[in-house]
Amino acid sequence: MSENKTTLTDAVHDLLKKAIIEQALKPGMRLPEDTVGEQFGVSRTIVRHAFVRLEHEGLIATRRNRGAFVAEPTRDEAQNVFEVRRCLESDVIRLLCKRMPESGYDRLESHVRHEQAVRGKDGPVAIRLAGEFHILLAELTGNPVLARYVAEVVLRCSLILSLYARSHSSDCAVDEHSQIIEAIRSGDAAAAIAIMEHHLGAVADRAALVNPQDSIQSILSHYGKELAP
Incomplete structure (x- = not known):
């Protein structure tokens, strides 16, 4: 070409x-x-x-x-993607706690300031920036293979959220991103990974990866209350 x-x-x-x-x-x-x-x-x-x-x-x-x-990922595919993402990003944290580049914190903090600037103003851009924060973390490891894999799963997660999310607000993500930066800065990999796993768990929760159709019992229980004495 x-x-x-x-x-x-x-x-x-x-x-x-x-x-x-x-x-x-x-x-x-x-x-x-x-x-x-x-x-x-x-x-x-x-x-x-x-x-x-x-x-x-x-x-x-x-x-x-x-x-x-x-693409329209199935819920099983979505769960698989989130599982892989948690594994990959835990390794990203481990590596960054050992070898954050000199300009790394400045780049991360600049990105968070960009996220804060669009907070509550432009939902789609905020969602994209939230994903790009995680891609930047992976790039800062200096491992291009890991960065490529993380970028792929982050992009797939964004697509999954657009399909399944109950709430797609990224407001809370900005504060969590700041917490992740400080945890890495502390050099405590275990604590930093715990914060990242909690953060990604909240992202997955927003995707509501459960059967979207309520059971007949749960549907009728609402109406059954009208029969209660």
């Missing part, structure tokens, strides 16, 4: 990814190649290359003879 095509593919990929993470493109929404190409002023070939990358990242799915759609 030529350098120009690579640059265009990167741009289309990044824009589509941003639109998915910010929930402008919803899970299950069809992505016609010609429409995407027209909107971005690129060929269908460029769009297809971007789609391949997004599919590898778990953000879109292609269906035979039907085209591409924003």
Whole structure:
């Protein structure tokens, strides 16, 4: 692929990814190649290359003879993704407690200030920034393989939250991010990991990864109260 095509593919990929993470493109929404190409002023070939990358990242799915759609992870898939994320981010914390780069805390604190600036003002951007905080943590380990895996699961978690979350507010996440920074700064890996696990547990809880359909017993119990003496 030529350098120009690579640059265009990167741009289309990044824009589509941003639109998915910010929930402008919803899970299950069809992505016609010609429409995407027209909107971005690129060929269908460029769009297809971007789609391949997004599919590898778990953000879109292609269906035979039907085209591409924003991915709709099942609840089992979502639980698996959150399990992997907790494992990976615990290792991120362990590594950062040993080898935070000199500029690391400044970069993290700058990111949190950015999060605080949009707090309560722009929900989709706040959600994206919340995920990018975790990706930045992984990048600061200096391990590009770990950073790539963390970025993938964080992006998938953002998609899962847009599909299943009962409440998608990231307000509490900003304060928790500050707590994570201070815990790493203390050098106490066990304490820092505990804070991270609590934080990620709260994120998973917002995804409400349980059967969304109430049982007939729970539904009728509400109405049954009207019969109570």
